[in-house]
Amino acid sequence: MKIKTAKMKYEDVLAIPVPVHKKPVRQAFVFRLLLRLLSIMDLRATHFTCKRIGMERLGKDEPCLVLMNHSSFIDLEIASTVLFPRQFHIVCTSDGFVGKEWLMRLIGCIPTKKFINDVTLVRDMIYTVKQLKSSILMYPEASYSFDGTETPLPESLGKCLKLLKVPVVIIRTQGAFARGPLYNNLQLRKVQVSAEMEYLLSPEDIAEKSPGELNVILQRQFTFDYFRWQQENHVKIAEPFRADGLNRMLYKCPKCHEEGKMTGQGTRLQCNNCKKEYELTEYGFLRAGNGVTEFEHIPDWYRWERECVRKELLDGTYHMEVPVDIYMMVDTKCVYQVGEGTLTHSGAGFHLIGCEGSLDYVQEPLSSYSLYSDFYWYEIGDVICIGDERAQYYCFPQGCGDIVAKARLAAEELYKIVKAAL
Numbered sequence: 001m002k003i004k005t006a007k008m009k010y011e012d013v014l015a016i017p018v019p020v021h022k023k024p025v026r027q028a029f030v031f032r033l034l035l036r037l038l039s040i041m042d043l044r045a046t047h048f049t050c051k052r053i054g055m056e057r058l059g060k061d062e063p064c065l066v067l068m069n070h071s072s073f074i075d076l077e078i079a080s081t082v083l084f085p086r087q088f089h090i091v092c093t094s095d096g097f098v099g100k101e102w103l104m105r106l107i108g109c110i111p112t113k114k115f116i117n118d119v120t121l122v123r124d125m126i127y128t129v130k131q132l133k134s135s136i137l138m139y140p141e142a143s144y145s146f147d148g149t150e151t152p153l154p155e156s157l158g159k160c161l162k163l164l165k166v167p168v169v170i171i172r173t174q175g176a177f178a179r180g181p182l183y184n185n186l187q188l189r190k191v192q193v194s195a196e197m198e199y200l201l202s203p204e205d206i207a208e209k210s211p212g213e214l215n216v217i218l219q220r221q222f223t224f225d226y227f228r229w230q231q232e233n234h235v236k237i238a239e240p241f242r243a244d245g246l247n248r249m250l251y252k253c254p255k256c257h258e259e260g261k262m263t264g265q266g267t268r269l270q271c272n273n274c275k276k277e278y279e280l281t282e283y284g285f286l287r288a289g290n291g292v293t294e295f296e297h298i299p300d301w302y303r304w305e306r307e308c309v310r311k312e313l314l315d316g317t318y319h320m321e322v323p324v325d326i327y328m329m330v331d332t333k334c335v336y337q338v339g340e341g342t343l344t345h346s347g348a349g350f351h352l353i354g355c356e357g358s359l360d361y362v363q364e365p366l367s368s369y370s371l372y373s374d375f376y377w378y379e380i381g382d383v384i385c386i387g388d389e390r391a392q393y394y395c396f397p398q399g400c401g402d403i404v405a406k407a408r409l410a411a412e413e414l415y416k417i418v419k420a421a422l
Contacts, residue, residue: 004099010355027108039077054199148226158211260401371411
């Protein structure tokens with residue numbers, strides 16, 4: 001899937017008027033039906049099944065908040081199927097509206113900017129459940145999981161539940177990540193997919209608990225390990241491309257500790273510096289072809305990378321400085337390609353300069369608890385996105401190896417370190 005882009009000078013993009021806010025519109029039945037029909041072929045190919053737990057507690061037309069883990073694009077197809085014919089609105093990142101805002105609004109999407117305190121989103125959600133009498137589908141993790149384990153939830157989620165005062169339903173998927181992990185260049189594998197849909201919290205449950213207590217409950221629900229699931233359930237993934245792009249996530253060699261020298265291709269991951277090689281087996285294990293297997297479980301390797309990044313931050317040695325192509329989003333007409341620049345990340349946060357000196361943007365560590373980073377974003381390339389309510393800057397690193405995953409890890413750990421020091 002691609003996105004509409006246009007080249008424009010940075011100053012001209014800044015001069016574009018701020019879009020007028022639009023309230024969510026009622027989702028027509030025809031669009032609910034359309035989403036359902038468009039999902040049939042993909043779900044049939046995965047032999048999809050869904051188990052419902054306690055859903056008889058939810059009234060037929062009673063608005064609710066549906067929280068769902070985020071693994072791949074098939075998540076929306078799953079939700080459209082298991083929620084049908086219930087009216088529901090979808091909290092969607094604003095870049096999904098580019099070039100097709102009218103359609104996204106009719107489908108029932110509510111735009112938001114990832115990892116930015118969005119008061120308008122909360123107002124839109126309250127309007128949706130109170131005035132439109134519609135349910136809301138939300139992916140609270142905000143970003144796809146890189147390693148098949150949970151990503152941080154926003155601390156404001158418990159407060160949001162208290163404001164909405166509607167039942168909370170959880171949708172958990174199994175097999176969606178294994179079918180199409182983000183690192184694998186949108187290549188799909190033959191994997192069965194299933195889901196559980198559970199009535200989790202009633203309005204009375206929410207009323208009697210504090211936001212912190214609600215957050216604990218939700219964090220427990222959003223704890224998973226999909227590589228472990230594959231291993232324990234003996235799910236065979238025999239595709240010969242299953243390790244393609246694995247270096248995006250496993251960017252640091254555990255033997256020689258070089259970064260950005262890994263190559264994932266076919267069924268193998270290799271360090272081009274020390275030549276250490278690993279096979280990604282059909283059941284989701286890593287096996288060294290020469291020497292000791294430092295990490296046979298991919299999330300363990302990724303967790304080790306996180307620990308390494310945290311140590312660099314605490315030691316004061318963490319520093320990333322990379323040349324980037326810069327795109328901007330200030331409205332939903334298109335994403336504007338404004339030029340080149342340099343993106344720096346350190347203990348002081350992000351600093352983006354470019355566009356022949358016109359652009360100078362600083363984002364401090366406490367601006368967000370995580371980072372909007374992605375692999376092969378709209379088929380353009382791996383991206384790091386920073387920004388504020390006025391503009392978002394999509395930075396595509398050039399000729400510097402795999403740094404997108406490390407940047408996300410660093411942003412998350414830096415947030416924890418700075419917040420703990422207050």
